[in-house]
């Protein structure tokens with residue numbers, strides 16, 4: 001039985017004060033970590049303050065991206081070693097916005113995933129198809145290819161700890177979520193890819209999330225599906241009440 005996981009991706013939203021206010025508002029109300037892993041992936045500038053704000057509560061803090069090198073001449077980049085030193089335990093890798101706007105590739109996603117494991121950071125690898133790919137019936141092939149490339153060189157033990165978020169690009173921030181049935185089918189396909197590349201045990205351990213216009217109105221239906229272990233949530237994670245509702249749905253589902 002895989003423990004459910006809800007990760008909020010704040011993207012480039014909030015000020016530090018708004019972030020700390022949010023953490024103070026939700027932290028005592030977040031369901032116990034035995035029921036759900038609750039994660040806030042915040043802008044890098046807020047991570048230190050958020051870690052201090054939620055210390056001792058059931059909330060994990062994650063980053064939204066990082067570099068694969070430890071250090072060096074990479075102006076403006078975020079070092080995985082520095083994230084580890086800060087106490088950051090999760091990092092989103094290969095979000096479609098970063099693939100689209102910041103030149104993230106399957107190769108860099110693979111290198112970042114390996115770097116995350118070297119630094120005790122759990123990677124949340126994002127995959128998903130465009131609307132055109134969906135219309136051409138290429139969803140499963142595209143997603144399988146992204147997953148295979150992201151996992152190259154990982155050990156079975158690493159794969160068991162992995163989190164993969166299936167986010168159809170056409171569903172992100174559009175209010176147009178995938179149906180729970182479709183999302184479940186693609187998440188199941190991802191699990192099969194893991195099984196054929198690694199083992200049944202790896203496939204049963206890896207957590208697969210759905211992302212794309214998840215909100216308090218559709219979370220129950222998504223969480224009821226057997227292949228969906230949780231959600232990566234953008235817009236609906238920005239409001240404390242909505243975020244808490246998502247956590248409760250996952251914890252009690």
Ligand SMILES: O=C[C@H](O)COP(=O)(O)O
Nearest residue numbers: 009172173212213234235
């Ligand atoms: O990482 C989160 C996804 O991009 C989903 O964003 P959204 O919930 O605003 O559609």
